[in-house]
Amino acid sequence: MKSNSFNILLVEDEPDHAHLIMRELKKSGVTNNIDWVEDGNLAIEYLQGTGNFEGSTWSTLGLILLDIKLPKLNGLEVLEWIKNNSGTKNIPVVMLTTSADIKDIEKSYSLGANLYVEKSVENFVKRIKNIGLYCKYLSNTKS
Amino acid sequence: MSNENVVDGLSQVEIDRFIYSISHELRSPLTAVLGMTRILQEDYGEELGQDGKYYLERINVNAKKMESFFNDLLKFSRVGRIYSPKENINVYMLIQEIVNSLSSDKELREFDVVFEKDLPFVIYERQALRDVFYNLIENAIIFTPRQIKPKITISHNYEHDEHIFSIEDNGIGIERGNTKKIFKLFERLKDIDVIGNGIGLSLVEKIIEYYGGRIWLESVRGEGSIFYFTVPKMEENTNEI
Numbered sequence: 017m018k019s020n021s022f023n024i025l026l027v028e029d030e031p032d033h034a035h036l037i038m039r040e041l042k043k044s045g046v047t048n049n050i051d052w053v054e055d056g057n058l059a060i061e062y063l064q065g066t067g068n069f070e071g072s073t074w075s076t077l078g079l080i081l082l083d084i085k086l087p088k089l090n091g092l093e094v095l096e097w098i099k100n101n102s103g104t105k106n107i108p109v110v111m112l113t114t115s116a117d118i119k120d121i122e123k124s125y126s127l128g129a130n131l132y133v134e135k136s137v138e139n140f141v142k143r144i145k146n147i148g149l150y151c152k153y154l155s156n157t158k159s
Numbered sequence: 160m161s162n163e164n165v166v167d168g169l170s171q172v173e174i175d176r177f178i179y180s181i182s183h184e185l186r187s188p189l190t191a192v193l194g195m196t197r198i199l200q201e202d203y204g205e206e207l208g209q210d211g212k213y214y215l216e217r218i219n220v221n222a223k224k225m226e227s228f229f230n231d232l233l234k235f236s237r238v239g240r241i242y243s244p245k246e247n248i249n250v251y252m253l254i255q256e257i258v259n260s261l262s263s264d265k266e267l268r269e270f271d272v273v274f275e276k277d278l279p280f281v282i283y284e285r286q287a288l289r290d291v292f293y294n295l296i297e298n299a300i301i302f303t304p305r306q307i308k309p310k311i312t313i314s315h316n317y318e319h320d321e322h323i324f325s326i327e328d329n330g331i332g333i334e335r336g337n338t339k340k341i342f343k344l345f346e347r348l349k350d351i352d353v354i355g356n357g358i359g360l361s362l363v364e365k366i367i368e369y370y371g372g373r374i375w376l377e378s379v380r381g382e383g384s385i386f387y388f389t390v391p392k393m394e395e396n397t398n399e400i
Contacts, residue, residue: 032191039198085187114186118243140190141197 022078024151026052027059027094028112029086033135037081037112037144044148048078048155056089060097063104074104078154081147082129084113084120092123099128108154110147179236182229189229193222224356231358234290235344238362239369248285250278250292250324254313257293261300270300270309278315281322282393287366292326294359295386299328302384320392321372327385333378342374363388 024046028034034052041050053059059082061067063074080098084091091111098104108130113120115134124132131150133143169177196219199207207215251274258272281288296311303309312327333341342364345357367374371391378384 030187030191032195033187036191036194036198114190115183135187135190140194 021076022048022155023076024048024050024079024081025059025062025077026050026081027054027056027086027091028052028081028083029054030083033083033112036140037147040141040144041148041151044145044152046148046151048151054087056086056091056094059086059094060089063098063101074107077104077107079151080107080109082109082111084111084115084124092120092127095124095127095129110150175236175238178232182232182236186226186229186233189222189225193219193226196222228356228358231356231362235358235362235365238287238365243284243286245282245284247280248283248288249280250288250315253285253289254278254292254296257289257296260293261297267297267300268309270303270311272296273310273312275312275314276316278313279317279322281390283370283390287370291363291366291388294363295326298359299326299330299384303328303330317392322390322392323387324390325385325387327383329383332380332382332384333376334380335378338376338378 024041026034026037028037031054034054038050038052051062053062058068059080062069062072063077065072065074082091082094086094089097091113095109095111098107098109105128109128110131110133111120111124111129112133112135114136121132131147133147135143196215199215200219204212204215254272254274261267261270299311300309307329310329312325314325314327316323316325342360344361364374367388367390372389374386374388376384376386
């Protein structure tokens with residue numbers, strides 16, 4: 017896989033948060049294509065290449081940014097699906113949430129999340145920039 | 160409408176769940192507000208002019224106040240629900256960490272902390288005990304008149320199988336009739352010209368009582384206050400410093 021060639025899937029139901037995340041990633045120098053879906057069901061459809069995403073494939077995905085509090089299917093359920101599916105289980109997943117609930121953190125890691133990032137008010141932008149660094153690291157290791 | 164009417168008929172668990180949900184839900188749009196404010200500052204700051212920058216700064220300051228309020232409310236609703244396991248804590252070291260943190264807070268003035276006696280190790284949940292000391296020390300600083308440098312004296316005694324900690328200040332003090340009132344959620348005394356969110360002391364009381372202790376205070380208006388709280392002694396609390 018060429019450097020920066022993988023796609024990023026962003027699963028986030030708040031359009032303003034999605035806008036901020038995508039903007040800060042771009043500003044951090046992340047040039048990867050970012051696909052954005054707004055709920056858990058759409059994320060699964062995207063990964064399966066079904067429904068609205070007929071023909072899409074997880075094989076070009078290098079990173080999933082997954083909000084926990086999502087409509088229809090929540091982020092932890094989507095994470096469980098990703099990690100139980102042989103095709104997607106090795107894709108790094110970063111959990112994004114406004115919750116610092118220790119139970120959510122423990123559950124995320126026990127289900128196989130690679131990183132848990134709290135969308136705190138004060139440090140939201142800084143933390144998104146750190147994800148940008150993580151993206152660039154992944155890009156380099158996959159090149 | 161009074162607080163009592165709002166929560167009438169609800170159990171403490173239901174109230175905590177309600178507070179948790181509201182605080183959590185409101186943090187999400189607040190995150191967006193502060194994020195967008197930051198974009199305005201970074202990318203359009205120069206175009207805003209002096210007045211525009213001022214108003215943007217005020218949005219920022221007030222949004223951060225809201226964040227602090229929601230964070231405190233979340234802590235209040237979480238007492239006993241999602242704290243970590245108890246551990247053996249060096250109280251002196253914990254207070255030093257808090258003092259360092261408060262000293263770097265630009266909103267607060269310089270202050271002195273004096274340790275009157277050696278402090279023990281106690282078995283407690285670390286974040287909970289931190290919240291207790293943090294709020295009591297921060298309150299002591301905030302409620303000291305501008306012209307006086309806050310002096311906080313921390314002491315410890317051991318009686319009847321319990322640790323008794325005291326935090327004494329040289330602040331404005333509290334009228335005798337208000338010494339219970341200040342622990343009520345959202346209660347702010349009308350004759351005190353200091354802005355607080357009315358959660359700190361309620362959180363402190365809730366934590367202490369959840370862990371089997373008591374809190375009370377002695378105070379003289381104009382001369383300062385001494386807050387006392389107890390921590391039940393556990394077998395392992397033997398290491399004095």
